[in-house]
Amino acid sequence: MWPLNWQTWLDTACNILRSHQVFLQSDTESAEATVETCSDSAWSDMEKAKVLVKQGQAEAREGNVKEAVDKFQQVLKVDSNLELDPESEAKRLEEYFSK
Incomplete structure (x- = not known):
């Protein structure tokens, strides 16, 4: 038999x-539920932070600076050792993608 259990599959x-x-697309209900499940049960803090950074970048790309700042602030809650200024990063990315 395979040594698999629900945790391995998750x-x-x-x-x-x-x-x-x-x-x-963190605004979709299924994405939020999946991220929450994976964050709670499968991912390390670094993996959680990476997903939140990607979500923040996507929000900034769409011009949603406030939402990007919120995501970057969540990153700092997961890993407070990161050198990240949520507002500056969101604005920098929004400007970059608006060109």
């Missing part, structure tokens, strides 16, 4: 989904 699914485009 870890595998969350690792595959972490790079999926749906996670960038």
Whole structure:
């Protein structure tokens, strides 16, 4: 038999989904629920932070500076050792993508 259990399956699914485009659309109910499940049960703090950074970047790309700042602030809650100024980063990315 394979040495698999629900945790192994969840870890595998969350690792595959972490790079999926749906996670960038944090405003969808299914994306939020999936991120919450994976964050609670499968991902390390670094993996959580990476997903939040990607979501913040996607918000800034769409011109949603306030939402990007919120995501970057969540990153700092997960890893307070990161050198990240949420407002400056969101504005910098929004300006970059608006060119």
